[in-house]
Amino acid sequence: MQQHEFKGVIESLLFANQHPLTIDNIIRIVGDEVEKKVVKGLLAELMAEYRGMERSFHLVEVGEGYQFRTKTEYAPWIRSLHKIKPARLRQSALETLAIVAYRQPVVRAEVEQIRGVDSGWVLNSLLEKGLVKILGRKEVPGRPLVYGTDRRFLEVFGLRDLSGLPTIQELDALKEEEQAEAPPEPIIEEEEGAA
Amino acid sequence: MDGMEGYTVKVDVFEGPLDLLLHLIKQNQLDIYDIPIALVTEQYLEYIRIMKALDLTVAGEFLVMAATLMYIKSRMLLPAPSEEVEEEGEDPRAELIQRLVEYKRFKEAAIHLSHQALLGVDVFIRPAEEIEVDTGEIAADLFHLIDALRALLEREEVKDFHEVTLELVTLRERMRELYERFQGTKEAVSFFSLFTGSSREELIVTFLALLELVKSGMLRAYQREVFGPLWVTRAAIATA
Known part of the structure; x- marks a missing residue:
């Protein structure tokens, strides 16, 4: 098979799959004869092509893989199609998520030490949403649960991998003025399962 | 603020x-x-x-x-x-x-x-169709099976020989044959293709064997669409 034919194969796989496909996923299907490097190159070409076409959707690197997604400017129409209200996470959930993301593997006590408030129910609600997962137990008295982010976290927040998060230094560089602003849209809490 | x-x-x-x-x-x-x-x-x-x-x-x-x-x-x-x-x-x-x-x-x-642009809020993916192998199956009942048998018997190539050699194949043997036919495979086989013999007796023995196997839950008969042909496959969960 010619290289450009593989590109079509890869494109069809991405089109037909709901979750991000990793390069390994793709190689498992197209066979070892295609090198990782080649697949990666073809994916880059596809990404560039969709970018060039200026369609309403594009191919993005997300959740350690590749996925077709609509562009943000079309969100209002799609939301109305699906009859959904934009439900964003609360500040408490975002803070907790940020702590888990940067400090993982992390136990609840560490989260609470940083936030200064009880965080058990927030962690539970993040678990329910599949954004956070239990990695195991820490071998200290009480054997507390150890938390980390789930791949779903990367998918939902459109991050390629955990290194896609800004570093602590970069965050420090984000100036006060950014902090002064509230999040872009009013924070509407999803139904919150109390612990 | x-x-x-x-x-x-x-x-x-x-x-x-x-x-x-x-x-x-x-x-x-x-x-x-x-x-x-x-x-x-x-x-x-x-x-x-x-x-x-x-x-x-x-x-x-x-x-x-x-x-x-x-x-x-x-x-x-x-x-x-x-x-x-x-x-x-x-x-x-x-x-x-x-x-x-x-x-x-x-x-x-x-x-x-x-x-960040949130999935399901700011950006969207195509919702996946649940892909199930069983999609669109209709469990066949006894009437479907009998209809199928009648169609089989009406086929021209079925010759009614009336030979004296009874029980060329016993029901038990045919059941075992059929059962083994489906072991180790999940493939669905067309109902008609299971009827290899040409004598009326053989067809009926095969039919009865199929009925017995379907009844005991070892095989499954279904249609992919209403009035569609019958398919036979190994039951997903063999009842012990």
């Missing part, structure tokens, strides 16, 4: 005592590394009073922080035991400052996350 509205506060927006302290620092444009404890403590306590006046339940954490602030304030008021102990770490505010700085960092990280 310019923070100039004095005490018209939305108390419930504070995530906790650290959040409230950061708010006070920002509102008064204070240096987080050099907090005037007396001022901050006074304003902090004022907030707590308002929260209580509004009949809000003031979480225990807020009260613990109030106590901490007052403790630090009292330490600041006391003269240093002796001038020579001038180490940086002696600042009674040090621990609080460190916690505030760290919390602020994660608050910023949270704000950063809130700016």
